Amino acid sequence: MAASARKETALAVTSVAKTFLGTRALRGVSLKLARGSIHALVGSNGSGKSTLVKILAGVLPGDPSGEIEIAGRRIAPDAMTPDLARACGLRFVHQSTPVFADLDVAENLALGHGFDRGRLGRIRWSSQYGHAREVLRRFHIELEPDTPGRLLGPSQQTMLAIARALQDQDHNRDAVLVLDEPTASLGGPDADLVLSTLRRYAAEGQAILLVTHRLSEVATVADVATVLRDGVVVERLDRSDLSEERLIEAIVGRPVLRAATELDHQPAQDVVFEARGIIGGPLAVATVAIRRGEIVGLAGLQGSGRSALLETLFGLHGEPGGETFLDGSRVRYSTPGQASRLGLALVPSDRARQALFPDMSVIENLTMGDLRRYWCGVHLDHAGERRGALALCDAFGIKNSDLEAPISSLSGGNQQKVVLARCLRRRPKVLMLDDPTQWIDVGARADIYRLLRTAVDEGTAVLLASSDPEELSLVCDRVLVLVRGRVASEVSGDELAPERLEQLAFGTDRAAA
Amino acid sequence: MTMGTNPTEAAASAKGRAIAASRRRRELAGGIKQRLASTSIAEPLERYGLLLLTSIIVAFFALWPQTRDVYLNSANVRVTIGNQTVLGVAAIAAIPPLLCGRFDLSIGAVLGLAAIGVAAAMSRAGLPLVVAVGLGPAIGAMVGLANGVLTTRFRIHSLICTIGTATIIGGVVSWYTGGESIVSGISPGLIGFGTGEFLLLPQTVIVLAAVAVAAWFLFQHTPFGRYLHAIGSNEEASRLVGLRVEHMVVLSFVLAGAIAGVAGVLLVARSGGATPTAGPLYALPAFASAFLGAAAIRPGRFNVWGTMVAILFLASLTSGLNLAGAQDYVTDLVNGVALLVGVGLTAQFARRRAGR
Numbered sequence: 001m002a003a004s005a006r007k008e009t010a011l012a013v014t015s016v017a018k019t020f021l022g023t024r025a026l027r028g029v030s031l032k033l034a035r036g037s038i039h040a041l042v043g044s045n046g047s048g049k050s051t052l053v054k055i056l057a058g059v060l061p062g063d064p065s066g067e068i069e070i071a072g073r074r075i076a077p078d079a080m081t082p083d084l085a086r087a088c089g090l091r092f093v094h095q096s097t098p099v100f101a102d103l104d105v106a107e108n109l110a111l112g113h114g115f116d117r118g119r120l121g122r123i124r125w126s127s128q129y130g131h132a133r134e135v136l137r138r139f140h141i142e143l144e145p146d147t148p149g150r151l152l153g154p155s156q157q158t159m160l161a162i163a164r165a166l167q168d169q170d171h172n173r174d175a176v177l178v179l180d181e182p183t184a185s186l187g188g189p190d191a192d193l194v195l196s197t198l199r200r201y202a203a204e205g206q207a208i209l210l211v212t213h214r215l216s217e218v219a220t221v222a223d224v225a226t227v228l229r230d231g232v233v234v235e236r237l238d239r240s241d242l243s244e245e246r247l248i249e250a251i252v253g254r255p256v257l258r259a260a261t262e263l264d265h266q267p268a269q270d271v272v273f274e275a276r277g278i279i280g281g282p283l284a285v286a287t288v289a290i291r292r293g294e295i296v297g298l299a300g301l302q303g304s305g306r307s308a309l310l311e312t313l314f315g316l317h318g319e320p321g322g323e324t325f326l327d328g329s330r331v332r333y334s335t336p337g338q339a340s341r342l343g344l345a346l347v348p349s350d351r352a353r354q355a356l357f358p359d360m361s362v363i364e365n366l367t368m369g370d371l372r373r374y375w376c377g378v379h380l381d382h383a384g385e386r387r388g389a390l391a392l393c394d395a396f397g398i399k400n401s402d403l404e405a406p407i408s409s410l411s412g413g414n415q416q417k418v419v420l421a422r423c424l425r426r427r428p429k430v431l432m433l434d435d436p437t438q439w440i441d442v443g444a445r446a447d448i449y450r451l452l453r454t455a456v457d458e459g460t461a462v463l464l465a466s467s468d469p470e471e472l473s474l475v476c477d478r479v480l481v482l483v484r485g486r487v488a489s490e491v492s493g494d495e496l497a498p499e500r501l502e503q504l505a506f507g508t509d510r511a512a513a
Numbered sequence: 514m515t516m517g518t519n520p521t522e523a524a525a526s527a528k529g530r531a532i533a534a535s536r537r538r539r540e541l542a543g544g545i546k547q548r549l550a551s552t553s554i555a556e557p558l559e560r561y562g563l564l565l566l567t568s569i570i571v572a573f574f575a576l577w578p579q580t581r582d583v584y585l586n587s588a589n590v591r592v593t594i595g596n597q598t599v600l601g602v603a604a605i606a607a608i609p610p611l612l613c614g615r616f617d618l619s620i621g622a623v624l625g626l627a628a629i630g631v632a633a634a635m636s637r638a639g640l641p642l643v644v645a646v647g648l649g650p651a652i653g654a655m656v657g658l659a660n661g662v663l664t665t666r667f668r669i670h671s672l673i674c675t676i677g678t679a680t681i682i683g684g685v686v687s688w689y690t691g692g693e694s695i696v697s698g699i700s701p702g703l704i705g706f707g708t709g710e711f712l713l714l715p716q717t718v719i720v721l722a723a724v725a726v727a728a729w730f731l732f733q734h735t736p737f738g739r740y741l742h743a744i745g746s747n748e749e750a751s752r753l754v755g756l757r758v759e760h761m762v763v764l765s766f767v768l769a770g771a772i773a774g775v776a777g778v779l780l781v782a783r784s785g786g787a788t789p790t791a792g793p794l795y796a797l798p799a800f801a802s803a804f805l806g807a808a809a810i811r812p813g814r815f816n817v818w819g820t821m822v823a824i825l826f827l828a829s830l831t832s833g834l835n836l837a838g839a840q841d842y843v844t845d846l847v848n849g850v851a852l853l854v855g856v857g858l859t860a861q862f863a864r865r866r867a868g869r
Contacts, residue, residue, distance in 0.1 A: 316753070337755035346753060354753055357746035358867035359813060368743055369754040371736040379734040406866045422754070 010035045010207035011090075011176045015066040016077045018051050018231075025051045026062070026231045033176065038198060038208045040218040043228035044251055044441030049211050052228070053180060057092055058082040070176065089175040091165040093182060099157040101150035105143050106132035109164050139163040140197060155190035158182050159197055166206075177201070178209045181439065183217060186467065189301060189502070195221045213441060215247045216470060227251055251442055272461040273344075273430045277322035281308045284485035285322075288313075290430060290461040295452060297472035298465035299501045300482030306465045307349055309482065310432045313463075314346040315339040326429060340369065343429035347419055347436050349465075351412070355419045358408045362400055363389040365407045365418050370426050388425075396421040397447055413444025420448065424455050431455060432463045437471060449475050469501040481505055559862070563809035563819070567826040574833035583836055587713060593832045595715035597824050599624075599779045602721055603795045604802040604820050605728045606653075606772035609765035611803060611815045612732065613744035615671035617766060619660060620773040620799060622679035622686075625792015627652045627777025629686055629695065632787035636698030646703070649781075650774035656682065657770025661763030679793070686789045696786035707782025717779050724775060729817040741765055742814070746867075801848045802827060804855030813862030827851055 011033040018026040026048045033039045043049050054060035055077055056068065062077025069075070070088045085092075099108055109132050110116075115123045116131065132145035141159050143152070152160065162177070169175035179198075183191035195217060202208055202223075212218060218225050219242050227235040227250040235250040274289040282305040290296050300306045312320050319334035326342055333339045336346070348354035357365055366389045367374065374381045374388070389403055398417045400410065407415060416436060423431060433452075437445045452475065456462055466472050472479050478492035481504040489504050558565075574584040583589050603624055610617040627649040634645040660678055664671045709716040732738035740761050743751045752758050776795070781787050805827075806820030807813065831844045 314753075335755075335757070336753050337757055340755040348753055353747075354749050357743050357750060359863055360742060360746050364739065364742075368739070371739055375736055379730070380736065380739070382734075408867050 008035045009033070010070070010174075011209070012069040013052070013056075013066075014069070016052065016055060016068065017063040017065055018048075018055060018060070018077075019063055024231055026055075028066070029228070029231070029233055030066075031226045031233070031236075033207050033209055034223075035207050036202055036205045037223040038202050038210055038221055040222035040225040041209060041211045041228065042213070042215065042218055042225055042247060042251060044443050047228040047251070047441075048231040049228055050180075051231075053092070053178060053211060055080060056085065056090060056178060058085045071174070089169060090178060091169070091175050092178045092180070093158075093161050093165050094180045099149045099152060099160055101148070104146045104148050105136070105152075105160065106145035108149055108160060109135055109145075109167060111164070113164070113167055135163055135167045139166070140200060153190065154186050155193045158186065158190075158194050162198075176207045176209065178211070180211045181213065182210070183212065183214060189505070191217065213439065214468075215244045215251075215442075218242065218247060219244050248442060271325075272327060273463075274325040275313055275320065275322060276325075278309065278312055279321040280312055280317055281305065282485045283308055283312060286482065286485060286487050287322075288463070288480065288487065290463055292459060292461055293456055294477040295456055295462040295464055295475055297476030297479035298463060298482060299469060299472050299479050299505050300465075301505050304482040304505070305485040306467075306482055307434050308485075310346060310434050310463070310465055311348075313339075314344055314432060316346075340426070340428070345423035345426065345428035345431045347416075347423055347431070347433040349434035349436075349438065351415060351419060356407055356415060359406050362393075362398075362403045362405060362407050362410065362418060366392055366422055366425075369422055392421045392425060396424075396451060411444075413440045413447070416440055416444070416448065417451070420451060424451070424460070427458075428460055430461050430463065432465075434465045435467055436464070437466070437468070445471075469498040469505070472496075472501060473498050559808075559812045560810055563805070563822050563826055567822065567829055570826070570829050570833065574829070574836070577833075577837070579838075580833055580836045584833060589832065589836070591710070591713070591715060593828050594718060595783065597828045598715065598717040598721045599776050599783060600795055600798055600802065601821065601824050602724050602776035602779060603773060603799040604806070604824060605724055605817060606769045606776060607799050607803040608728065608732070608815050608817065608820065609741060609768045609772075610671065610762075611745075611807075612738075612741040613762055613765050614748070615664065615762060615765065617657075617660060617675050617769045618672065618796060618800075619656065619675040619679040619682065620769060620776075621793040621796030622682040623653045623656050623770050623773040623792070624777045624780065624795050625787075625789065626656070626682050626686055627774040628780045628787040628792060629690060629777075629789060631778050631781050632695040632699060633689070635700050635703075636695050639698070642700045642702055645700070646778050649778035650771040653770035653772070653774025653777065654767050655770070657767040657773075658763065660770070661766035664766070665759040665762050679796075683793065686792075690789045692789060694786055694788040699781065699786055703778075703782045704785045707779070707785070715783075717783060720775070720779055724772060725817050725821060728772070732817065737761070737764075797852065798827070798848045801852035801855060804859055805851050806855070808855055808858035808862060813859065813866045815859075823851070823855070 009032050014030050015028040016026060016030070017024065017028060029048070029052060031039065031041070041049055041052070051060065055062040058080035059082065061080070064076055064078045066077050067074050068077055068080065070090065073088060075084065075088070100111070103111070106129050110128060116127045118124045129145045136143055136145065139159065139162070141156065141163060143156060143160070162179070162182070166175055166177060183194055186194060191214070198208060198210070199221060210218075210222060222242060223239050225237045225242055225247065226233055227237070227247065229251060237246060237250070270292055271289050272292045276287050278286045278288070286305065286309055288296070288309070298306055298309065311317060313324070315333045315336050315338060319332060324331050324333075331342055333342055352358070357368065363385055367385050371380070374385045386403065392398070393400055393403070396417045398410075398414050398421065400414065407418060410418070420436070437448060440448070452462055452464070464472070464476060473496045476496070478490060479496060479501060480487045481489045481491065481501065483505065491500060491504065571585075574580045603620055606620045607617060630652045631645050631649045634640040634648050635642070640648075656678060660671070660675055663669050663674045663678070706716055711719060732741070740751070740756050743754075743756060744758055744761055748758060777792070780791060784791070802820050802823040803815060805823035807815045808819070809822050810816055810819035827847060831847050834843045834847070835841075
């Protein structure tokens, strides 16, 4: 690509608006995406990011005013269709874009592109694999075409999904890549790998629109950031102005994240829960002890056994292999039901798959684990259930307009608060959380930290696993770092910093072990 | 037992109610048009649409010259409703496994087996009426237990599993009866009950009503019913909130079998005997009613009253068509279409509720 072409605008959005029956989700939003640059689109949940992406994708018609200019074509926002978006060179990769575990890399690529077929509809496997090899080389992915999807690491899966979307653009990278939260489920190093690859694509001329909640990523990787709040562009930050603090202020309109850290950390008390020599799955003799009144963090790369440890401790894989002690006495359990009766609770990582009853009401979701208390001998006390649910919504700041509405109508942050409220209403002795703030905006995140701190003050011990080292250093009293299924080190006090945690998670420094 | 409220909860809830009320007022002012479209008309229409349609059909056949002389006369009404009581109970039997996302296709076969069992107990073994009648649900519950254990312990898909057990039951029934109906030696008390009337309606309606009320109560006003819904909504989440999923699923099959057994007893009472081929014929209409019923009263969820409305709907339609001179195969056509429409609508409503 010529140097002059690099400044060329790949995508221009001019005063696009969207009105949903009376409410204005977007008002006069404009942005310009230059070729060879990464343009971050940030904002809290409900700020209009996804609405804009959906309008670009042609999934949702925008209001007729304004225009979208791409590849030299001017398109009215209400005239966009998925086929038109594709024809103009827009390529979307969503956070849940799947890589099929039973298909190999070449087949996964072919699913976005079509198979190369010979006579009688036969697939020409040799040319198919040749094409795949070429695509992998072009996108700097170090994989063999015949590797099965299930052997791919999380970052490789993400990169394969991106390559699948981009493979059929011309060689000069004329497409516009729209990425929706590509790193949301990735650990620090995996995310870094994906981001550095994206930088490389941009350097080769690719235009990338990056929608993300991870502000540290925006600060390091983006050339420009557009901040949306309540459907309006509130700030446009260039490379030189990009810092996390500026972004947070723009997103929330007030400094908020730091507030959570200023809460007093209570002095830790006696050990509530101890698990010794936990084995099974990726776990190799992990030992954990949590004291009353503290939030213990669990850091580690993807595959280090972070989620596995929580699930095992909650009895999801049968009786934990090892010894478990609650309040000093040995306890045995082999199902989540028994674990929760003993006073353990788990907020699982995959909200949609593991925690929500999507078609059931907010009330039903709130009372599910604790329904017996509303059984008054003959029937369920529906009025009492409702009162209890209202009280919980109030206590946990759950915004709802209709408690009878299905839970799927709430925003992600509010859904997560419902899950948290469901766990905490039983006053568990130990609350375990597996990446509870994934895909949640900054405001709701701060609320959740505050709720955790309140729970701890009321006597619950918290074990918080997270893929975000920043979150851990912010919220936790001390952090255990898992490396290959083993607690390799423990950090607290001044040592508790994101960089240090990442370093330890890589296993590069074992001094503190 | 405790009602689960304490002073702080009560105070907070009062505040919460006030907030909710003011929010509702604001919403109303903000988007009257939207609410008109989505709530005021559409929601009752979804809930009571089937009931409305039933009334229209009844009115049509009651006024249509070709059928108006017989359609609403008491004999036809009695026969139509009487014929539906067995089906009504069978359709309720289909619901518990459906609630937790399983299919019990063996309910028809179980119904037939129970009928044969009850009839044989009286005519061949000479057991007293009470014991024989109790045998119906007992046989059903046993088969349900087998279905439940096979689907949970051995992880056989419920659809395949119950087709398998239904086929085995069919074989056992023909072996035992040699293809012959059992008509002699049935207790006159039972037959008397099956043909008797109560307030101009067949007495068997009382049994249907009792089963329906009990099932409605169980599904909607007990934790057990809520747990079945939860398992159907998200099995993994159910496990993670501590529900004993396998246990509940087995119970749902046992319940289905027992209710199908009751339907078998009713069949003997109404027909005065048991025919080896009668049972399986109930499976499809029962499923059609359960699915169509899930598109009414509580759209998107399997529910007892919706199912009852669906049965009334199908019965009034087929009865009218038969009186107008249509052939018997019309019933099959109607049931088949009802099953497909019911499944389609239910999936649609459920998807919308789940926000997908």
